[in-house]
Amino acid sequence: MIKEYLNTDALPYCKGCGHDLIARNTTKALEKLNYDPLDVIMVTDIGCHGIIDKCLNTHTVHGLHGRSSALGAGISLGNENPDKKIIVFIGDGGTTIGLQHIMEASRLNINMTVVVHNNYLYGMTGGQTSGLTPPGFKTTTSYEGNPFTGYDICALSHTAGAAHTSRIMGVGDISDKLKKVLEVKGFSLVEVLEICPSYGVKLNPKRKLSEIVETAGKPLGEWVNDREQFNVHQGSKEKNLLEKVPVIKKVFNSYLKDPMALIVSGSAGEGVQLAAGLISKAAISSGLHVTQKGSYPVTVGVGFSTSEINLSPGKINFHGINVPDVVIITSADGLAHNLKKIEAMKGGKVFMDSSLEVPNTGAEVIRHDFRGLGARNASIFAVFYFALKTGVISTESIFQIIEEEGKGKKLPIAKIKDALSAL
Amino acid sequence: MQENKKGNRTLTDASRLIIESMARAGADSFIGYPITPANLLYQYGSQRMPLMLAAPDEITTLQWMAGLSATGKVPITATSFPGYALMIESVNMAYMMELPMVIILVQRLGPATGTATCGAQGDLSLLRGNISGGHPLPVIATSSFEDCWTLSAKAVETAIKLRTPVVLLTSKEEVMTSKSFDMASLPEIKKTEQKYYDLDCEGAYKSYKPTDMVPDFLPVTQNKHQVRINASTHNQLGLLQHSTPEAMDNTRRLEEKIKQKAFEYIQYELYEQQDAEKLVVAFGITAAAAKDAVAQLQQDGEKVSLLIPKTLVPVQDVYAEIMDSYNKVVVAEENINNQFSEMIYGIRKPAGHSFVGSLGKMITPQQIIEEVKA
Ligand SMILES: Cc1ncc(C[n+]2csc(CCOP(=O)(O)OP(=O)(O)O)c2C)c(N)n1
Ligand code: SF4
Ligand SMILES: [Mg+2]
Numbered sequence: 001m002i003k004e005y006l007n008t009d010a011l012p013y014c015k016g017c018g019h020d021l022i023a024r025n026t027t028k029a030l031e032k033l034n035y036d037p038l039d040v041i042m043v044t045d046i047g048c049h050g051i052i053d054k055c056l057n058t059h060t061v062h063g064l065h066g067r068s069s070a071l072g073a074g075i076s077l078g079n080e081n082p083d084k085k086i087i088v089f090i091g092d093g094g095t096t097i098g099l100q101h102i103m104e105a106s107r108l109n110i111n112m113t114v115v116v117h118n119n120y121l122y123g124m125t126g127g128q129t130s131g132l133t134p135p136g137f138k139t140t141t142s143y144e145g146n147p148f149t150g151y152d153i154c155a156l157s158h159t160a161g162a163a164h165t166s167r168i169m170g171v172g173d174i175s176d177k178l179k180k181v182l183e184v185k186g187f188s189l190v191e192v193l194e195i196c197p198s199y200g201v202k203l204n205p206k207r208k209l210s211e212i213v214e215t216a217g218k219p220l221g222e223w224v225n226d227r228e229q230f231n232v233h234q235g236s237k238e239k240n241l242l243e244k245v246p247v248i249k250k251v252f253n254s255y256l257k258d259p260m261a262l263i264v265s266g267s268a269g270e271g272v273q274l275a276a277g278l279i280s281k282a283a284i285s286s287g288l289h290v291t292q293k294g295s296y297p298v299t300v301g302v303g304f305s306t307s308e309i310n311l312s313p314g315k316i317n318f319h320g321i322n323v324p325d326v327v328i329i330t331s332a333d334g335l336a337h338n339l340k341k342i343e344a345m346k347g348g349k350v351f352m353d354s355s356l357e358v359p360n361t362g363a364e365v366i367r368h369d370f371r372g373l374g375a376r377n378a379s380i381f382a383v384f385y386f387a388l389k390t391g392v393i394s395t396e397s398i399f400q401i402i403e404e405e406g407k408g409k410k411l412p413i414a415k416i417k418d419a420l421s422a423l
Numbered sequence: 424m425q426e427n428k429k430g431n432r433t434l435t436d437a438s439r440l441i442i443e444s445m446a447r448a449g450a451d452s453f454i455g456y457p458i459t460p461a462n463l464l465y466q467y468g469s470q471r472m473p474l475m476l477a478a479p480d481e482i483t484t485l486q487w488m489a490g491l492s493a494t495g496k497v498p499i500t501a502t503s504f505p506g507y508a509l510m511i512e513s514v515n516m517a518y519m520m521e522l523p524m525v526i527i528l529v530q531r532l533g534p535a536t537g538t539a540t541c542g543a544q545g546d547l548s549l550l551r552g553n554i555s556g557g558h559p560l561p562v563i564a565t566s567s568f569e570d571c572w573t574l575s576a577k578a579v580e581t582a583i584k585l586r587t588p589v590v591l592l593t594s595k596e597e598v599m600t601s602k603s604f605d606m607a608s609l610p611e612i613k614k615t616e617q618k619y620y621d622l623d624c625e626g627a628y629k630s631y632k633p634t635d636m637v638p639d640f641l642p643v644t645q646n647k648h649q650v651r652i653n654a655s656t657h658n659q660l661g662l663l664q665h666s667t668p669e670a671m672d673n674t675r676r677l678e679e680k681i682k683q684k685a686f687e688y689i690q691y692e693l694y695e696q697q698d699a700e701k702l703v704v705a706f707g708i709t710a711a712a713a714k715d716a717v718a719q720l721q722q723d724g725e726k727v728s729l730l731i732p733k734t735l736v737p738v739q740d741v742y743a744e745i746m747d748s749y750n751k752v753v754v755a756e757e758n759i760n761n762q763f764s765e766m767i768y769g770i771r772k773p774a775g776h777s778f779v780g781s782l783g784k785m786i787t788p789q790q791i792i793e794e795v796k797a
Contacts (some may be wrong), residue, residue: 018664035647035739037647038645038646038647038648039646041616041644043641046655051663052774053651053653053662053663054662054663058649059643059649059651059652060649060650060651060652060653060661061493061643061651061652061653062651062652062653062654062655062663063485063486063489063516063654064512064513064516064521064654067482067486067513067516070483070486070490071486071487071489071490072487072490073483073487073490074486074487074489074490074491074492074493075486075490075493075494075643075644076490077476077487077491077492078490078491078492078495078496078499079450079642079644080475080644081644083541084644092683100479100480100482100483101482101486102479103479103482104479104483109539110528117708141781160661179527205624232474232476237470237471237472237473238470238471240443240605241439241442241443241446241467241470242435242439242440242443245433245434245435245439245606247429247431247432247433248431248432248433248434248608250431277434280434280601281434283603284432284433284434284603285796289432289602289603290434290601290602291600291601291602292600292601293436293596293599293601293604294601295540295602298539298540316602316713317599317711317712317714318711318714318715318785318787318788319596319602319711320712320784323761375613398482400749403435419700419757
């Protein structure tokens with residue numbers, strides 16, 4: 001079994017690059033922890049730090065710029081073996097573009113370690129300013145010095161809920177510090193401060209890392225949240241989504257010979273969708289084919305509520321309704337929403353509440369007091385009225401569906417029956 | 424399967440069928456981010472999938488899915504254009520990494536946020552070209568409730584067998600409309616298993632060494648062989664390369680794999696009428712209108728055939744062959760630029776081809792009938 005973590009001593013960075021020290025100390029820390037290299041999954045970001053893959057004897061996953069902490073989180077979420085170690089190598093650039101992923105993994109306390117290689121600039125693309133560049137630091141895109149302060153990624157991750165965050169200098173032997181970070185159960189993030197000789201040193205000559213760190217104003221240290229690591233709660237799951245959909249037996253008949261396009265419309269909270277569902281299911285129990293779709297404004301609790309229903313003795317393919325055959329309107333909202341369609345009708349029937357103004361239409365308009373049993377029951381009552389007057393489905397079939405679905409208690413069944421028999 | 428006798432129907436929506444079908448076919452995780460008109464799928468996904476996670480955005484969604492896939496899970500998600508747009512770089516990543524997953528793309532009216540609650544068929548051109556390099560990403564379109572059952576399973580099967588992300592393309596009107604439906608009529612779905620590399624094999628495992636075009640899989644959670652997963656240009660070992668012949672062969676294989684293998688999974692319906700010289704072509708939601716239109720035309724004595732393409736990408740020769748064999752071809756799709764025809768013929772459509780389009784409204788059978796008779 002391979003125990004070596006690195007398959008070469010020549011790491012692919014420029015001479016003096018801080019990434020070199022981080023890579024060697026990370027593997028050293030893993031060795032101290034006695035991990036088998038193949039129990040370690042190294043997820044690397046796009047940036048100079050990310051070209052380490054080929055030198056590693058661990059599993060390596062090399063994804064997109066900034067997304068490695070989300071990719072690593074996904075691996076952690078799918079991993080069921082607590083003896084695995086998931087490590088993300090990311091730069092200050094990747095941290096900037098992928099901040100959200102670090103925040104989310106911190107918030108959920110996903111079991112993994114993120115090593116932020118903070119060399120204060122985008123190395124791979126030529127030394128530009130990142131979101132972690134300190135004020136005054138010169139980059140190829142701020143020759144005068146960066147006018148802004150950088151993010152405090154440790155504070156952000158800590159306040160988001162990470163089990164452990166720390167900021168350390170990338171100087172000397174840091175393997176014990178990294179070991180401590182790698183031992184954390186839950187989300188740990190370590191920001192290692194370093195410098196890129198090719199751009200950082202060149203553009204900021206004679207400045208020492210320790211002095212740059214001071215101007216950055218972010219303290220070294222460690223911050224702990226005493227939390228349980230994330231566990232995927234599987235919860236109670238349905239074994240079969242089809243099982244609970246009630247099968248509607250055909251026990252009634254319908255005389256309907258041609259397809260009928262029907263619109264039920266009223267105001268939110270007045271039972272429109274429930275009423276439409278009753279028609280649809282009663283129609284199925286009467287041997288008809290049905291399509292049904294609801295529409296309402298995004299603010300579902302106010303304004304109109306509409307349902308479009310197609311009834312047909314044969315299979316329905318196209319389910320759009322341009323000009324309806326029957327419209328049931330129980331409120332002004334419903335009328336306003338369907339006015340154009342009602343005006344376009346050249347025949348058919350419009351059932352509407354007697355309080356509403358009759359629109360200009362070629363349909364036969366039948367008015368009735370649908371709201372008499374209370375606004376909440378307006379649509380339900382109108383549906384019974386429709387059934388009674390058209391005979392497309394029987395009122396009996398609707399009562400049966402109400403009973404089968406146990407909705408009888410919520411509806412004023414006796415009052416509906418009285419009102420129907422008074423017609 | 425359901426025990427209900429044939430003829431006794433339920434009232435259900437296609438979102439339910441899609442999720443149940445995918446679960447039976449082998450999908451085991453749902454990562455969700457809400458967006459109309461895909462929310463029903465999210466709801467069912469969270470009820471049904473053994474593993475469900477709410478992502479904070481769609482980039483995270485895809486990245487988590489990729490991570491899960493690298494451990495051997497088969498994740499799915501559902502979204503609409505705004506979410507899919509955010510996913511595209513990560514879809515490319517999963518494509519390059521060869522990680523199976525399915526994205527259910529419920530089309531709505533664009534551009535941009537457009538109209539969330541209005542259906543459309545405007546995303547085909549994007550899907551045809553959304554992998555950098557123009558490599559084909561499998562796109563399968565549903566055109567009926569039955570499809571939502573069988574093709575959802577096909578999408579999972581294709582993803583697993585070809586080790587690739589797959590898009591199941593549908594639209595608002597398809598997944599948010601309830602219908603009377605006989606569930607007893609649904610065919611059984613077989614679970615597709617991943618093809619694992621034999622753990623006892625000696626020697627180095629190569630993450631991208633194909634057997635019959637597709638590499639064998641090993642999860643990053645085993646410790647017998649080193650796994651290298653890479654979204655950058657890479658050789659068979661999974662090591663980053665600039666443009667070595669081996670790496671270019673690998674990239675070429677990604678294209679060939681989909682083109683050759685997806686052929687085994689190609690799906691379309693063709694209803695040929697004898698002596699017909701006219702053909703109606705429609706996919707997705709418009710196929711329903713096309714079926715009604717063709718039935719009516721035939722009743723009126725018109726001779727006309729019907730083609731319903733389902734595997735949209737990789738683009739299939741067979742569609743051009745069928746379409747070329749008719750004098751008059753009417754293609755109907757719910758956009759204003761005839762994306763299906765453009766995908767097959769470019770901007771120069773053959774003589775005799777015409778287009779029925781629509782914006783913000785479903786295409787009606789009547790519109791198709793008029794164009795066929797014109
Ligand atoms: C989405 C995206 N945008 C931009 C890039 C270009 N890019 C590659 S590496 C990089 C910056 C890397 O900087 P950092 O993360 O700090 O790593 P370093 O090179 O300094 O180690 C950028 C911007 C990319 N690969 N992807
Ligand atoms: S460019 Fe800078 S960050 Fe990149 S390897 Fe060279 S020294 Fe390191
Ligand atoms: Mg950097």
